[in-house]
Amino acid sequence: MAEVKCECGHVNPHGTVLCEACGRLLDETQADNKLVEMRYEGSARRSQTYNKTIVDKIWNFFSSVKVGVWLIVITLVASAVGTILPQEMYIPPNVPPEQHYEQEYGWFGKLYYQLGFHNLYSSWWYLILIALIGTSILIASIDRFFPLYRSLKKQKVSRHESFLKRQRVFGITKGENIETDFEEIKKNLRNQRYNVREENGNILAEKGRFSRWGPYVNHIGLIVFLIGAMLRFVPGMYVDELVWLREGETKEMPGTKGEYYLSSEKFILEVYDKEKDDKDFTAAIDKTGMIAKNYQSDVTLYERVGKVIPGEKPELKKIKEDQIKVNQPLKHDRYAAYQVDYKLDELNKMKLNLTNKKSGEQFGMVTVDLYNPKPKYELKKGYSVELMSYFPDFEFAENGEPSTKSRIPNNPAFIFKMFTPDKPKGEVSFVAIKQTLEPLGDNDYKMTFAGIETKNVSALTIRKDLTLWIIFLGGVIFMIGVVQGAYWNHRRIWLQKKDGEIMLAGHTNKNWHGLKRDINRVIENTIIDEPADQLQEKKSANKGEDN
Numbered sequence: 430m431a432e433v434k435c436e437c438g439h440v441n442p443h444g445t446v447l448c449e450a451c452g453r454l455l456d457e458t459q460a461d462n463k464l465v466e467m468r469y470e471g472s473a474r475r476s477q478t479y480n481k482t483i484v485d486k487i488w489n490f491f492s493s494v495k496v497g498v499w500l501i502v503i504t505l506v507a508s509a510v511g512t513i514l515p516q517e518m519y520i521p522p523n524v525p526p527e528q529h530y531e532q533e534y535g536w537f538g539k540l541y542y543q544l545g546f547h548n549l550y551s552s553w554w555y556l557i558l559i560a561l562i563g564t565s566i567l568i569a570s571i572d573r574f575f576p577l578y579r580s581l582k583k584q585k586v587s588r589h590e591s592f593l594k595r596q597r598v599f600g601i602t603k604g605e606n607i608e609t610d611f612e613e614i615k616k617n618l619r620n621q622r623y624n625v626r627e628e629n630g631n632i633l634a635e636k637g638r639f640s641r642w643g644p645y646v647n648h649i650g651l652i653v654f655l656i657g658a659m660l661r662f663v664p665g666m667y668v669d670e671l672v673w674l675r676e677g678e679t680k681e682m683p684g685t686k687g688e689y690y691l692s693s694e695k696f697i698l699e700v701y702d703k704e705k706d707d708k709d710f711t712a713a714i715d716k717t718g719m720i721a722k723n724y725q726s727d728v729t730l731y732e733r734v735g736k737v738i739p740g741e742k743p744e745l746k747k748i749k750e751d752q753i754k755v756n757q758p759l760k761h762d763r764y765a766a767y768q769v770d771y772k773l774d775e776l777n778k779m780k781l782n783l784t785n786k787k788s789g790e791q792f793g794m795v796t797v798d799l800y801n802p803k804p805k806y807e808l809k810k811g812y813s814v815e816l817m818s819y820f821p822d823f824e825f826a827e828n829g830e831p832s833t834k835s836r837i838p839n840n841p842a843f844i845f846k847m848f849t850p851d852k853p854k855g856e857v858s859f860v861a862i863k864q865t866l867e868p869l870g871d872n873d874y875k876m877t878f879a880g881i882e883t884k885n886v887s888a889l890t891i892r893k894d895l896t897l898w899i900i901f902l903g904g905v906i907f908m909i910g911v912v913q914g915a916y917w918n919h920r921r922i923w924l925q926k927k928d929g930e931i932m933l934a935g936h937t938n939k940n941w942h943g944l945k946r947d948i949n950r951v952i953e954n955t956i957i958d959e960p961a962d963q964l965q966e967k968k969s970a971n972k973g974e975d976n
Contacts, residue, residue: 447471643914650907
């Protein structure tokens with residue numbers, strides 16, 4: 430679109446309302462007694478000038494403050510809904526989330542899970558909302574920042590008469606030969622810390638222009654903050670995962686891509702003794718039965734050596750031994766392992782004997798590792814047991830078939846096939862705690878309970894956060910913008926001489942009382958009359974007409 434040339438010779442971008450140099454109103458059809466709109470200095474904003482191509486329409490959509498506010502409102506509502514039910518990280522780790530939410534909360538829980546509210550802050554649609562907010566902030570800032578910067582940078586000292594007369598604070602004083610008063614005014618302006626510029630005997634005094642950029646500094650801080658938040662979903666940038674580690678067990682640390690492993694050597698639980706410890710705990714101990722004084726995991730940290738060949742155990746190199754206590758994590762290479770929970774005496778192994786039902790004679794013991802059971806167990810010559818099915822957390826499904834609620838052996842059950850010399854085809858037996866069923870008829874042999882082995886389990890949270898400094902930096906930048914825009918304001922005072930008259934006008938982006946106070950101090954002891962507040966005069970006049 431064509432540029433607009435002002436009478437002063439300055440060429441303005443299409444859509445400019447006030448000349449960037451002299452301030453003259455470029456659209457003569459709007460020349461009336463209204464005060465000039467100085468929010469963006471009458472500069473041409475792209476969103477208000479172009480609306481033809483699809484790019485223009487997208488730009489105009491995201492540059493709208495209303496769109497940005499609605500995006501923030503929608504995100505806040507979604508975040509609030511995400512607090513109605515616990516997030517996935519807070520539900521029992523031994524239950525699949527799709528089952529947990531439906532079993533605990535019915536149809537609402539199922540819908541909650543399907544919509545991704547169970548893991549809200551990493552759901553695809555929530556990330557899109559964050560990205561849209563960032564896009565809106567960025568486009569809205571660009572749409573306003575550069576036109577405003579250009580207008581303030583190119584403003585001349587001598588402004589068009591119509592520009593001065595349509596400022597909120599304006600006054601005219603008749604006088605000749607007031608050079609002495611002008612010198613006094615310039616001195617007073619500098620004492621008030623104004624930057625004074627002169628041109629053809631006219632004065633422009635300005636201070637606090639940097640405060641105009643406060644909102645844009647806020648936007649930069651928000652964008653940096655959002656970038657930091659979104660980087661948390663980039664692999665390797667952020668880890669916050671739970672691992673249950675049993676005594677004697679070695680597991681890969683979640684989020685390390687197999688680089689580090691943890692081995693639990695021992696779990697220690699210390700409780701308060703109401704006889705030996707502080708008596709303040711007596712009532713609480715009587716009420717709950719036990720209060721933990723300290724619980725810790727003695728662990729060994731290993732690092733993988735070389736590459737892992739599928740199907741083979743990785744070669745590990747010992748890094749260090751440490752004790753993980755509450756608020757005393759193990760730290761290494763930006764990773765931290767925190768002690769967050771524990772479980773005592775979890776079932777680990779179950780022992781069963783192959784027994785003749787009539788004679789009671791036993792033909793060997795089977796030790797089933799409840800986390801890694803073998804498919805077959807060889808006993809005496811001619812005797813063996815095959816594990817056909819295993820249900821770690823046994824329950825009967827709605828159709829009456831055995832199933833498991835989770836992979837944790839809270840209530841283990843088995844289907845065994847027992848082979849003996851007199852029963853070479855085998856006999857099938859269903860074995861659970863305090864329960865034995867023979868689904869294919871009466872058997873001559875059975876599996877009898879012989880004992881259990883238990884282990885203590887530690888719940889460790891593995892954390893790594895490479896985005897924290899970015900989020901912190903965004904917060905600091907945002908607060909700088911808040912202070913910059915809240916505690917300073919942009920004030921300008923124009924003094925121009927024309928045809929024996931002195932025109933004085935003033936503008937500020939806020940705190941008009943402070944600007945008028947500055948003007949009164951500047952013109953004190955001079956012939957310059959105090960300027961009027963034209964907005965207040967119009968309000969008073971309208972009020973008088975209404976009365």
